[in-house]
Amino acid sequence: MTLFYLAMAWLAGIAVANGTDTSWWLWLALAGMSLPGIFLARRKPAWRTVFLCAMFLMLGAMRLSLSVPHFATDDIAFYNDQGFVQAEGVIVKPPEVRDAFASFEVRVDRLELPDGPPRDVRGRVQVETTATQEYHFGDRVRLLGELRTPPELENFSYRDVLARKGIYSTMSYTQVDIVAAHQAGPLREFMFDFRAGAHQMIKRLLPDPQAALLAGILLGIETDISPEVSDAFSAVGATHVIVISGSNLVIIAGLLQSLARRVLRNCGTVFVTIAGIVFYTLFVGGDPAVTRAVFMVTLGLIANQLGRQTYGMSSLGFAALAMTLINPFDLWNVSFQLSFMATLGLILYVEPLQNLLTNSLLRVFPVERTKQIVGAISDAFVVTVAAQITTTPIIALYFGRLSLLSLPTNFLIIPAQTPLMVLGGLAAIAALVSFPVGQFLAWGSWLFLSWTIEVVRFFADLPYASIEAENISPLSIAAVYAIIFGLTWMAMPPGEGHTNRWQGLRQSLSVKVIALFGLAIAILVFAASAALPNGRLHVSFIDTGSGSATLIVTPSGRHILVDAGGSGRRLSTALGDGLPFWSRRLDLVVLTQPGPEHTGALPTVLKRYQPAAWMTNGAPPETGLDAQSDWVVALPGTQVHVDDGVTLMVLHTQTGSLIEGEPGEPISLMVTYGDARILLPGNLSPEGIKALLDGSLVPESTILYLSHDRDDIASNESFLTTAGPQVTIIAVEPNKPLPEADQHMLSCLAAAGSSIYRADETGTVHVETDGRQMWIRTAQ
Numbered sequence: 025m026t027l028f029y030l031a032m033a034w035l036a037g038i039a040v041a042n043g044t045d046t047s048w049w050l051w052l053a054l055a056g057m058s059l060p061g062i063f064l065a066r067r068k069p070a071w072r073t074v075f076l077c078a079m080f081l082m083l084g085a086m087r088l089s090l091s092v093p094h095f096a097t098d099d100i101a102f103y104n105d106q107g108f109v110q111a112e113g114v115i116v117k118p119p120e121v122r123d124a125f126a127s128f129e130v131r132v133d134r135l136e137l138p139d140g141p142p143r144d145v146r147g148r149v150q151v152e153t154t155a156t157q158e159y160h161f162g163d164r165v166r167l168l169g170e171l172r173t174p175p176e177l178e179n180f181s182y183r184d185v186l187a188r189k190g191i192y193s194t195m196s197y198t199q200v201d202i203v204a205a206h207q208a209g210p211l212r213e214f215m216f217d218f219r220a221g222a223h224q225m226i227k228r229l230l231p232d233p234q235a236a237l238l239a240g241i242l243l244g245i246e247t248d249i250s251p252e253v254s255d256a257f258s259a260v261g262a263t264h265v266i267v268i269s270g271s272n273l274v275i276i277a278g279l280l281q282s283l284a285r286r287v288l289r290n291c292g293t294v295f296v297t298i299a300g301i302v303f304y305t306l307f308v309g310g311d312p313a314v315t316r317a318v319f320m321v322t323l324g325l326i327a328n329q330l331g332r333q334t335y336g337m338s339s340l341g342f343a344a345l346a347m348t349l350i351n352p353f354d355l356w357n358v359s360f361q362l363s364f365m366a367t368l369g370l371i372l373y374v375e376p377l378q379n380l381l382t383n384s385l386l387r388v389f390p391v392e393r394t395k396q397i398v399g400a401i402s403d404a405f406v407v408t409v410a411a412q413i414t415t416t417p418i419i420a421l422y423f424g425r426l427s428l429l430s431l432p433t434n435f436l437i438i439p440a441q442t443p444l445m446v447l448g449g450l451a452a453i454a455a456l457v458s459f460p461v462g463q464f465l466a467w468g469s470w471l472f473l474s475w476t477i478e479v480v481r482f483f484a485d486l487p488y489a490s491i492e493a494e495n496i497s498p499l500s501i502a503a504v505y506a507i508i509f510g511l512t513w514m515a516m517p518p519g520e521g522h523t524n525r526w527q528g529l530r531q532s533l534s535v536k537v538i539a540l541f542g543l544a545i546a547i548l549v550f551a552a553s554a555a556l557p558n559g560r561l562h563v564s565f566i567d568t569g570s571g572s573a574t575l576i577v578t579p580s581g582r583h584i585l586v587d588a589g590g591s592g593r594r595l596s597t598a599l600g601d602g603l604p605f606w607s608r609r610l611d612l613v614v615l616t617q618p619g620p621e622h623t624g625a626l627p628t629v630l631k632r633y634q635p636a637a638w639m640t641n642g643a644p645p646e647t648g649l650d651a652q653s654d655w656v657v658a659l660p661g662t663q664v665h666v667d668d669g670v671t672l673m674v675l676h677t678q679t680g681s682l683i684e685g686e687p688g689e690p691i692s693l694m695v696t697y698g699d700a701r702i703l704l705p706g707n708l709s710p711e712g713i714k715a716l717l718d719g720s721l722v723p724e725s726t727i728l729y730l731s732h733d734r735d736d737i738a739s740n741e742s743f744l745t746t747a748g749p750q751v752t753i754i755a756v757e758p759n760k761p762l763p764e765a766d767q768h769m770l771s772c773l774a775a776a777g778s779s780i781y782r783a784d785e786t787g788t789v790h791v792e793t794d795g796r797q798m799w800i801r802t803a804q
Contacts, residue, residue, distance in 0.1 A: 026073055031341030033077035037084025038352045048089040055082035088352045093192060100132045100147035101192035104173040110136040111149070111167045111195075114207045118216050119159045120247045123592045124624055126155040129191065130165060148191045150174070153198045155627070161216040162208035169198035188353035215307045219243055222452045227632050228459075229451055229466035231600030231607075234473040235632075236593070238448045240266045241441070244308035250597035252567075252787065252803065253477065256484035258423065261412070261430030264362075265437060265476065277301050277321050279446070298322050319343035336371040340364070358422050362415050369414035370407060372512055377406045408434040413508065417501045427490045429483045437476045444472035463606075470605050485804075556604070557581035561670060561697040563791045565729055565753045566598040567783040567803065571621045572731035572755055574704060575602045576695060580668035583607070585629070586614045586693065586704060587731075589621040592628025598788060599633065610635045612664065614672075616691040616706040618643045621732055639664075641678040643688045658691045669795070670697045675705075675721050676712050692716070694723060698795015701725045703747055707733040713743050722746045726798065727791060728778075730754045730769075738769040749778050751791075751800065756784040 041051070061075035095102040103109060113132035120127050130149050136142040151167060159165070172194050174183035186192065206213060223245055226235050236248035246254075246266060257263050280300040284293040298321075305318050319342060344364055347354050354360045378398060385394040398406075408431060420426050427433075447469035455462025483489055562577040571589020575598065578584070583603055588595060613635040616622055642657045660679065664672040672695055678688035690706030703725040708716070713736060716722045728749035730737060737743055752773050756762065762770075773780055781789045787803030 025337055026076075027345075028337040028341035029073060029077055030080045031345040033080040034084035034087075034345050035348060035355060037081035037086075038088045038348060038355050040081070041085035041088040044089075046085070046089060048086045051082050051086035051089055055079045055086065058082070084348070084352070087349065091352050093187075095192070098143075098145055100135060100145045100149060100171070101173075103135060103137065103145075104171050104193055106137070106171065108138060108169065109167075109171050111145075111171070112203065113149070113165065113167070115159060115161055115163045115165060116148070116208065118161045118220065121155050122247050123590075123628070124155055124620070125152060126159055127152045128159060129189075130167065132167075147193065148189075149193045149195055150186055150191050151198050151200065152194070152196045153200045157202070159200070159202070160205065160220075162206050162213045163202050164204040164207040166201045166203050167195055167198050168201075169195040171195055184356070188351070188356055190351075212306070215303075219245075219307055221456075224631075225452045225455050225462070226448070226466075228608075229455060229463055230470055230473070231603060231605050231632070232593075232596040233477055233600050234470050234605070235600070236597065237266065237473055237477060238444065238469065242445060242448055242452075244314075248593055248596065250591070250593040252594065253480075253597060256480050258425070259427060259484040259490045260433040260480055261419065261427030261490075262433050262437060262480055264366075265441065267359075276304055276445075294326065298326075315343075315347055319346055336367075340367050340371065358418070361418050365414040365418060366411040369410045369412070373410035373413055374406055377410055381406060405431070405435050408438065417504045417508075421496050421498065421501045424496075425490045425492055429486065429489050433480060433483045436479045440472040440475050444469050444476070447472070467605070474605075560792050560794045561695075561700065562602070563695070563702060563727075563793075564598060564602050565755075565783075565789045565791070566595060567755070567786075567788045568594045568598075568625060570732065570757055571624050572616075572706075573598070573625065574729065575599065576670075577602060578666045578668050578670045579697075580666065582611045582666050582668070582670075583609065584612045584614070584672070585610050585635075587616055587622045588613070588626040588629050589619075589624045589732075592625040595625040596628050596632065599629065608633055612637045612639065612672075614639045614658075614691060614693065615641075616693075616704075617641060617687045619687055621707075639691070641688050641691050643678070643686075670695065676708065676716055694725075697793060699726070700793045700795055700798065702727045702729070702791075703749070704729050705734075705737055705743075706731060708737055710736050710740075713737065713740050717742060717746065725749045726793075727751045727753065732757065735763075735765060738763075738765040741772055744769065744772055745776070748776060749773070751781070751798075752778045753781045753789050754783065756782045758784045760784075 037051075058075045058079035062072055062079070065071035065075055093099075093101070100111070111130075111132045112134040113130040115128050116131045117129040128151055130151050132145055132147055132149050134142055135145045149167070149171070174186045174192070174194050176183050186194070223239055223243055226239050226242075227248075229235070230238060232248065233250060233253045236246075236250070236253070239245040240249055244267065249266060254263075254266065257266050277297055277300075280297045281293055284296040288296060301318055301321060305314050308314060319339070347360065382394055382398050385397055389397065412430060416426065447465050451462045451465035451469055453462075454465055557577075557580055559579045561579055562575075564575040564577075566573040566575060568590025571591070572587045573589060573595050574586040576584040576586065581604075585599075610629075610633050615626075615638070618640075638655045639658050640655050658674045658677045660674055660676055662674040666672075672693055674691055675694055676689065676692040678690075689709060689712050692706050692708060692712070693704040695702040695704065701723055703723070705728075722743060725747050726749065728744075728747050728751070730752065732755045734754075754766075754770075756766075770780060781800070781802065783789070785804070789803075790801050792799045
């Protein structure tokens with residue numbers, strides 16, 4: 025327990041020194057003043073601990089003081105905010121690509137100012153640029169842009185976030201040229217290349233959002249998770265599932281140890297397991313939660329080898345001390361705080377909660393039945409409650425919300441995490457040798473991933489799934505923790521605090537593997553049958569943020585995508601939801617016009633789905649898309665007949681030659697099935713609208729879809745009256761006021777009796793029709 029007290033004093037010293045200008049040597053002098061007290065109290069353990077804590081408090085403060093940067097002329101941050109510069113360096117972290125932007129860290133070693141010669145410098149820069157080409161760890165790049173000091177926002181300090189990573193400069197909207205490849209350490213480059221390869225394999229094996237979730241859980245890559253999925257996990261307090269956590273590492277350690285025992289002796293097993301988890305930590309980027317778990321699991325393995333049991337509080341204290349010794353700014357890392365508090369909650373409360381549950385059940389059930397019940401729900405319920413006792417205040421402080429449904433959600437999804445990790449990891453590895461085998465295993469993982477996602481979505485959609493908790497001060501959170509730990513200390517029987525032991529990995533897999541395997545196959549077959557065509561037309565008007573995208577699934581199962589604009593993550597998730605989990609084919613992609621509102625998410629789609637045919641208005645395709653299949657130019661009157669009764673008719677499009685660089689007239693489509701008529705006019709110009717009205721080509725429609733660029737249609741009352749839609753679906757960016765033309769349009773449509781769905785209020789809108797009746801559901 026002494027080690028835990030010393031670690032807490034060390035952390036307190038780091039917190040005390042934050043924001044002060046005290047020199048490191050003064051803190052060291054104050055720490056030295058504790059030495060006489062330690063010597064004089066050598067026979068009084070309690071007082072000796074007090075003086076040791078005082079020394080560690082001063083040493084913690086000294087460690088932070090030594091980490092405060094002082095920039096000189098050879099530091100890159102010295103040249104912040106001096107206009108455009110040219111710099112060279114090496115990418116030292118795997119780039120993160122979110123939709124159309126890429127960001128990465130560059131270790132800069134050369135800088136050239138506009139009015140001076142090149143000079144050698146040092147330091148890291150956070151770079152953001154457009155994702156027009158692929159960047160890799162180890163690439164040497166030349167940067168051209170403005171070197172800036174990270175900003176301080178109203179409710180968020182980006183400067184502090186980057187400073188805790190050792191970054192004090194940013195470059196946005198940067199021109200990036202790759203000078204050379206393979207300029208970093210070969211071992212780390214191999215690991216990150218393997219990680220990127222595993223990520224791409226997961227994308228091949230699974231659709232989104234299942235693939236994105238597995239990449240976050242297994243590889244620590246969260247960039248593909250759509251905001252809709254991320255918000256749902258956040259609403260029900262299940263964000264710990266999305267990212268790599270200490271529990272992931274414990275599962276991996278258990279698997280490595282189990283495999284190693286088959287071929288090695290006990291001593292060799294320990295070292296192989298430790299080496300494996302250290303490699304995995306480096307492989308996924310060394311997140312604080314995983315790094316903390318590395319220390320604790322390593323201590324547990326070594327202690328078990330020496331015939332001793334590790335005390336949980338001491339292990340946790342050692343992990344926190346070691347991590348902040350390396351980087352004291354980790355103390356302010358939210359992941360570090362949550363993982364530390366979650367582990368502390370497990371140490372303090374799992375055993376008392378299990379005892380409470382056992383005693384309560386013994387009043388109803390016999391002993392053997394009680395043991396079975398407690399064993400079955402301990403990980404899913406007791407562990408969740410224990411962790412939430414200590415993490416809820418931090419979640420309320422940083423995220424401004426409290427989940428009211430976290431317990432039932434975690435109770436249902438936690439048991440699925442071990443099989444989805446095991447099957448997902450095996451699938452990615454097996455697919456490198458035999459893709460069909462990997463695909464089969466991936467479908468097994470898909471079951472548990474889908475279960476996790478659908479449970480989270482179900483609870484997140486319930487009323488009052490979470491409540492807002494705004495304007496909470498850190499002082500009030502400190503007071504809450506003082507009450508929690510004060511009551512805990514008072515409730516402890518004498519000596520109980522010294523009897524807790526670090527719990528090793530429990531064997532959670534059932535011996536009835538064959539029964540579980542058969543059940544998994546049955547569920548997989550059921551899921552596959554549910555995804556098969558049901559004889560109805562399905563149309564999803566996808567909320568991609570700032571772009572347009574419509575997914576059409578015909579009664580026989582043909583897949584047609586009209587436009588692919590906006591957020592790639594949102595669109596990829598919607599396609600994963602709308603298509604069968606085994607499908608990677610789009611029968612037709614219609615790009616009504618070039619531009620980011622219509623094609624911005626297309627690169628993301630093409631990484632996973634293979635279009636069989638394309639249709640455009642004749643404008644040249646976007647850069648990087650011209651190598652795809654043949655492009656068919658639409659003409660007015662063009663019809664696409666699907667053998668199940670669905671027809672796509674081109675009402676209007678570009679005619680004649682295009683002026684270079686101009687988008688041209690959009691493709692306006694009418695989708696018909698039975699009595700259902702769905703009108704997709706696109707961004708019609710005033711001339712296009714007039715041509716349709718003069719030619720009586722605007723049919724009365726069942727559904728009218730208005731994309732973001734609808735200004736001319738919104739202001740044309742004749743077009744809206746002629747179309748006369750029963751239902752109008754409008755793409756609206758969130759948190760943006762409607763222009764005056766849109767407000768007038770809404771009034772006209774409402775007066776005509778049209779039901780209106782706005783994407784900023786409903787999210788994605790799903791329409792299902794059998795040609796006579798229509799069913800509509802929304803994402804929100």
